[in-house]
Amino acid sequence: MKPPARPRRATAPPEAPAPEAAASGTLVSEAPATETSLPGAPQSGAVPAATRRRAAAKRPLHGTAEAPRRARRMSAAQAAAFVRALAEANPAPRTELHFTSPYTLLVAVALSAQATDVSVNKATATLFQVADTPAAMLALGEEGVGAHIRRIGLWKAKARNVIRLSQQLLERHGGEVPAERAALEALAGVGRKTANVVLNVAFGEEAMAVDTHIFRLGNRTGLAPGRTPRAVEEELMKRVPPELLRDAHHWLILHGRYICKARLPECWHCVARAHCNYADKVPWPPAAPARSGAG
Ligand code: SF4
Numbered sequence: 001m002k003p004p005a006r007p008r009r010a011t012a013p014p015e016a017p018a019p020e021a022a023a024s025g026t027l028v029s030e031a032p033a034t035e036t037s038l039p040g041a042p043q044s045g046a047v048p049a050a051t052r053r054r055a056a057a058k059r060p061l062h063g064t065a066e067a068p069r070r071a072r073r074m075s076a077a078q079a080a081a082f083v084r085a086l087a088e089a090n091p092a093p094r095t096e097l098h099f100t101s102p103y104t105l106l107v108a109v110a111l112s113a114q115a116t117d118v119s120v121n122k123a124t125a126t127l128f129q130v131a132d133t134p135a136a137m138l139a140l141g142e143e144g145v146g147a148h149i150r151r152i153g154l155w156k157a158k159a160r161n162v163i164r165l166s167q168q169l170l171e172r173h174g175g176e177v178p179a180e181r182a183a184l185e186a187l188a189g190v191g192r193k194t195a196n197v198v199l200n201v202a203f204g205e206e207a208m209a210v211d212t213h214i215f216r217l218g219n220r221t222g223l224a225p226g227r228t229p230r231a232v233e234e235e236l237m238k239r240v241p242p243e244l245l246r247d248a249h250h251w252l253i254l255h256g257r258y259i260c261k262a263r264l265p266e267c268w269h270c271v272a273r274a275h276c277n278y279a280d281k282v283p284w285p286p287a288a289p290a291r292s293g294a295g
Helices: 018-025 047-056 075-091 100-110 117-130 134-149 155-173 181-186 191-202 212-221 230-239 243-259
Strands: none
Touching: 018 134, 018 181, 075 243, 100 117, 100 134, 100 155, 100 191, 117 134, 134 155, 181 191, 191 230, 191 243, 212 243, 230 243
16 A cells, blocks of 8 residues: 655745844844855845845944954955955046145045045035145135035134145145155144055055045955054055055945945945955845835
């Protein structure tokens, strides 16, 4: 006699993340994303739109000063592959600040602290029309500079520094921007990060300006873990392949600004994800807000 057929076990559908896990920001850390959980994977369609939005809003800012959790340090080969992937995707990177000379670059970078490049470009579009040399800036005066940069954060202090550094350039360097770090850092309002940008962009030096994006990215991905911007900078100088050092600052800053964002890294379309050690990779884009009044 034929034995009775054994009851078949129901096949579970592909697992969707539990909403409460998503809302707590631990969604992916408990089930690390893999290549198979990236776009097209079944989970994404199973997550309600509201849950995705809540998860995005509550994700921890890993790699930032707020939540300085670090990923496992990449191997040297991994670090090189990570930067190469960014390089291949953008062979000719450029700074997004508008400038026409080392001096206007220096002023634009000095204005960009705690401000977006877009807001700085708007301000300098009119400022540089009337003053694009130290002498012209000095003639414009603090009030005059302030009138152009009023929409930028800390504008009063920045206007004061722009005037002081213009005066210092005239007194110490004949109105030229010096190409030495020590001389740059001795100017009013110029710190290591600003000096690094000027040395890199205006003078072609292999310098790494670590801003908030690069600091986060270095820690989050394991590319260059470090507790301070200086520590991240030193790691990057050691780990980025020499032939890529000149432009690495641009690749990393643009990647941090547009893809590896603070709140919601866009891992689902990140060209470097195969080399990244971040455990909480985001496998799907957040749902678009529902359209009302359609039809
Ligand atoms: S976007 Fe995601 S995968 Fe890409 S570097 Fe950032 S954390 Fe890693």
